[in-house]
Each structure stands twice: as C-alpha cells, then as structure tokens.
Amino acid sequence: MTGHSGWFALPIFLAVTTFGTPVLAQSAASAPVVKTDLGPVEGARRDGVDVFLGIPFAAPPTGERRLLPPAAPTAWTSPLRATIAPSSCPQTASPDPAGLASNNEDCLYLNIWAPTPTAQPRPVMVWVHGGGFVEGYSAAKQYDATRLAVRANAVVVTVNYRVGALGFLAADALDAADRRHVSGNYGLLDVQAALQWVNRNAAAFGGDPHRITVMGESAGANLVLGLLASPASEGLFQRAIVQSSTDGAHTVPLAQAEKQVYARTLEEIGCSSGPGLLACLRSAPVQSFLRMTLKPTFVQDGVVLPLDPLEAFRQGRFIRVPVLIGSNAKENYLFTARVEADVLKHTMTGEDLRGQFKTSFGDKADAVGGQYVSDAYVNAATLIGSALTDRRFACLANLARTGLAQYVPVFGYQLDIADPLQQQPLVPGNDLPNVSYHTSDLGYVFDNDGDGQKLSGRHASLSHMIADYWSAFAADGDPNAGAERTVRVTWPRFSREAPVVLSISDTPMATGGFAAEHKCAFWEQSGLVATTW
Numbered sequence: 001m002t003g004h005s006g007w008f009a010l011p012i013f014l015a016v017t018t019f020g021t022p023v024l025a026q027s028a029a030s031a032p033v034v035k036t037d038l039g040p041v042e043g044a045r046r047d048g049v050d051v052f053l054g055i056p057f058a059a060p061p062t063g064e065r066r067l068l069p070p071a072a073p074t075a076w077t078s079p080l081r082a083t084i085a086p087s088s089c090p091q092t093a094s095p096d097p098a099g100l101a102s103n104n105e106d107c108l109y110l111n112i113w114a115p116t117p118t119a120q121p122r123p124v125m126v127w128v129h130g131g132g133f134v135e136g137y138s139a140a141k142q143y144d145a146t147r148l149a150v151r152a153n154a155v156v157v158t159v160n161y162r163v164g165a166l167g168f169l170a171a172d173a174l175d176a177a178d179r180r181h182v183s184g185n186y187g188l189l190d191v192q193a194a195l196q197w198v199n200r201n202a203a204a205f206g207g208d209p210h211r212i213t214v215m216g217e218s219a220g221a222n223l224v225l226g227l228l229a230s231p232a233s234e235g236l237f238q239r240a241i242v243q244s245s246t247d248g249a250h251t252v253p254l255a256q257a258e259k260q261v262y263a264r265t266l267e268e269i270g271c272s273s274g275p276g277l278l279a280c281l282r283s284a285p286v287q288s289f290l291r292m293t294l295k296p297t298f299v300q301d302g303v304v305l306p307l308d309p310l311e312a313f314r315q316g317r318f319i320r321v322p323v324l325i326g327s328n329a330k331e332n333y334l335f336t337a338r339v340e341a342d343v344l345k346h347t348m349t350g351e352d353l354r355g356q357f358k359t360s361f362g363d364k365a366d367a368v369g370g371q372y373v374s375d376a377y378v379n380a381a382t383l384i385g386s387a388l389t390d391r392r393f394a395c396l397a398n399l400a401r402t403g404l405a406q407y408v409p410v411f412g413y414q415l416d417i418a419d420p421l422q423q424q425p426l427v428p429g430n431d432l433p434n435v436s437y438h439t440s441d442l443g444y445v446f447d448n449d450g451d452g453q454k455l456s457g458r459h460a461s462l463s464h465m466i467a468d469y470w471s472a473f474a475a476d477g478d479p480n481a482g483a484e485r486t487v488r489v490t491w492p493r494f495s496r497e498a499p500v501v502l503s504i505s506d507t508p509m510a511t512g513g514f515a516a517e518h519k520c521a522f523w524e525q526s527g528l529v530a531t532t533w
Contacts, residue, residue: 130217
C-alpha cells in the first residue's frame with residue numbers, strides 16, 4: 001500500500017525536497033519496516049536513524065467528520081510507504097518557516113525518528129509545533145529530529161493537528177451534533193489522539209510507552225498546558241516540557257465562545273446561525289474557513305477543559321507529572337519587530353509607544369508606564385518589547401510554575417543566550433538587538449539551523465547542553481539525571497519558597513531573580529497576569 005501521497009520511494013538513498021515537501025528515499029531492500037496496530041509502515045534510514053513520515057493517527061477529518069473529535073483511521077495490510085512528509089493542515093501562507101500553505105483537510109499524520117532499536121527501550125519525545133493555533137506543521141525543516149533522536153537517545157515523534165477555525169471553532173449547532181454536547185478544542189483532541197497512537201505503538205519503534213514526554217513551543221506549549229489540564233490526558237504521558245507558552249493558553253467559557261467570540265467567524269465562513277448551520281459548516285469550501293480573522297482560543301467546556309489550565313494548576317486539578325517549563329529572555333521582540341516593519345513602517349517613536357501602550361494595556365497603560373520608564377531602555381521598541389515579554393510570556397510561565405510546583409516536580413528556565421543563532425531572523429526595518437526572543441530555542445533543541453544543517457562552534461555546544469538537559473528529563477523526570485556523562489550545571493527544582501530557574505546561556509547559572517527581573521509581582525497585582533482572563 002502506498003502512503004497518503006501516492007508517491008513511491010526512489011531506488012537510491014537520498015534526501016530530497018519536492019515542492020517544499022521533504023521526501024526520503026532508499027533502496028527497498030534496506031528500508032526499515034515496522035508493524036503498527038493498524039498495519040505495517042515502511043520508512044527510510046538516514047544517518048543511523050529510521051525515519052517514518054506521514055503515518056496516519058486519525059481518519060481524515062473531512063465531510064461528516066469535519067469539526068468533530070478525531071476518529072480512528074482505517075487499517076491496512078500492505079506496507080504503507082512512509083517516506084513523504086504529510087500535508088500541513090489547512091492554513092494560509094505565512095513568513096513563519098514552520099508554516100506551509102494548504103487546503104488539504106486530510107492532515108492528521110505524525111512523523112517518527114527512531115535510532116536502531118536495542119534491548120533497552122528508549123524514552124519517547126512527542127513534539128507539538130507552534131504557530132498561534134493558525135499555522136505550523138510537523139514536518140517543517142526546522143523540526144527535523146534526526147540529530148535530536150541521536151543526541152537524546154530517544155524516539156522522537158512530531159504531530160500535526162488542526163489549526164484555525166477547523167481546529168478551534170465552537171458553535172451551538174456543533175454541540176448538538178457531538179455526543180459530548182460541546183464543541184471546539186479539536187486541535188487539542190487531535191494531539192490526544194496522536195498520544196494514544198504513540199502509547200499503542202511506541203514499543204514497535206524501540207520506544208518505552210511508560211516514558212513518554214510531550215513537549216511543545218509557543219502554541220504547541222499552550223497545547224501541552226491544555227493537555228495537562230484535560231482529564232482525558234490521564235496516562236498518555238509521563239513528563240511535559242513547555243517552551244515559551246503564551247497568554248493564548250487561557251480559555252473562554254463555551255457559551256461566551258459560541259455567542260460572542262466565534263459569531264463573527266461564522267459570518268466570515270459564510271454560514272448563518274439557524275437550522276442550516278451544521279450543514280453549511282460541513283459543506284463549506286475549505287478556503288472559507290481560512291477567512292477567519294480572530295485568533296483561535298481554547299474553550300472551557302466542562303469536558304475537555306473543565307478549567308482554564310493556569311487555574312487548574314492552582315487548584316491541583318491536572319495530570320500530575322514532572323514539568324520542565326520556561327521562556328526566552330525577550331520573547332516579544334519577534335512581534336515588536338513586525339509592528340515596526342509591517343504596521344508602523346518605521347522605527348518606533350515616543351508617540352508610537354504611547355499608542356502601543358494604550359492598545360496593549362488599555363486602562364492600565366499609565367500603571368504599566370510607571371514600571372517601564374524610557375531611561376532604562378535603549379529605545380521605544382526595546383521598552384514595549386520588554387513589557388509585552390513580561391506580560392505575555394515570562395510572568396505567565398512563572399505563574400504556571402508556581403501553581404504546578406505545589407503538586408509535582410517543576411524545573412524552570414530562561415533562555416538568555418547572547419547573540420543567539422536564529423532560525424527565524426527579525427524582519428528588516430526594526431531597531432531591536434539580536435537576543436533570545438521567541439523561537440530562539442528551536443535551533444538549539446533540534447541542532448538545526450532551520451535549513452536542515454547541523455550547528456557548529458558555540459552554537460553546537462549550546463545545542464548539546466540543551467539536548468542533554470531535555471533528554472535527561474525525558475528519561476528520568478529530572479534534567480540532572482546522568483550528569484556524570486556530560487558537563488552540566490546542576491538545575492535546582494523550582495518551588496514557591498525557592499523560585500530558582502536555570503538561566504541557559506554560554507555560562508548557565510541558577511538564579512532566583514526571574515520574577516523580579518520581569519516585574520511579575522506588579523503584573524499579578526495589576527490583574528493583567530492571572531490564572532484566568
């Protein structure tokens with residue numbers, strides 16, 4: 001049986017790209033074949049790693065399955081050729097290198113990088129991509145996990161999930177069509193389905209189903225927080241790594257989502273409320289769902305997400321596994337640069353800054369301005385970039401850590417690398433320095449410059465250090481495990497009483513000053529950082 005793409009592997013071993021889609025090929029005689037619970041899959045061997053691209057973990061969410069929880073895929077008997085990357089889920093074109101324009105709803109696939117199996121099962125690391133819940137896909141070049149699998153001595157899995165309106169829309173007509181009587185959160189349900197598949201099949205690829213770590217960055221990190229807060233995640237993973245989660249991890253109550261938040265989205269799709277809404281949503285062209293202008297959000301529905309994730313952590317009502325969670329020193333610089341280049345079309349002035357404060361902080365703008373004074377920053381862009389980093393990323397991560405640490409082992413970090421390698425450079429037309437901003441961690445985790453090439457020099461050393469911490473945590477739930485085999489600074493466990501995080505840089509060190517550096521007490525007292533919206 002051929003894979004979902006209908007292509008066949010080429011007769012020689014190589015790695016090529018067809019129309020932007022990674023393709024693996026090698027002689028059929030040496031191709032690795034693994035039997036899954038649904039049927040055999042045939043991959044390719046590359047640099048000592050068996051790679052399988054485009055394995056279905058759910059049925060295509062099309063037709064009557066659109067805007068429903070994922071369903072089991074159909075089994076097969078002949079080997080499925082898993083050598084061509086799957087399609088991304090429907091999304092528009094984007095400058096994000098992890099995005100890929102697509103109108104293809106048949107997208108619920110995963111990819112596996114597995115070192116040659118040994119008698120000792122390896123930890124499994126399941127990667128959830130970012131993209132603001134509107135873009136991104138699992139087979140982007142920057143997520144090539146060949147070197148991570150080798151360095152971590154782990155089976156690495158990357159997964160697709162539905163994004164945009166097709167992944168998060170909530171509507172009363174969808175509630176009525178769902179046996180759970182709720183709607184939304186389909187992207188989160190997709191990741192749960194992928195984890196169920198991994199639990200059933202990890203051993204066949206040399207992985208340990210009792211040592212599964214779910215990990216993600218940005219929106220992917222938000223999904224990891226959602227997984228932790230979802231009762232249906234119980235038993236699906238044993239550790240969690242949260243990289244650069246955002247304020248997008250918060251939820252909106254189901255009734256509010258249906259009556260207010262997504263009402264405009266229905267109009268953009270071209271479907272009116274009423275008796276014909278369900279039929280319209282199921283039959284509307286895919287392109288109509290890509291007209292959505294609202295940023296998608298989790299829905300607090302009492303079933304998938306009974307509570308906002310951060311409130312669930314505060315109350316101790318979450319999946320209790322060790323968590324490694326952190327952020328980058330100046331996360332929002334990535335987005336501030338886009339404001340300068342694409343919105344203002346000039347470097348930010350003092351007048352621009354006042355407008356940005358009003359837009360970002362509303363009636364709290366003056367209070368925020370009292371904390372972030374111009375004399376402390378080199379220019380207006382670094383000031384607003386720092387303030388938004390603290391509100392949208394750093395202090396929410398700190399709040400999550402504090403809640404989680406009351407119940408489970410937590411290890412916090414801040415990536416603070418001077419002049420880091422960037423897979424996603426700041427757009428031209430800004431006046432921001434090159435520091436550890438949003439996405440700066442990705443190249444180091446995957447030892448990948450974004451174009452598939454391995455890192456070198458100090459960047460390679462940093463990548464190896466980070467991979468060693470991550471892999472130790474995946475193996476044992478403690479980033480310090482196996483430290484005798486590598487040179488690593490001891491990473492203290494985070495607690496409310498001792499809120500120490502590891503500052504990851506060329507010279508890593510443990511520090512207790514994170515909350516003060518990012519003014520977290522102010523943000524929480526102001527109500528702009530809280531466990532719910």
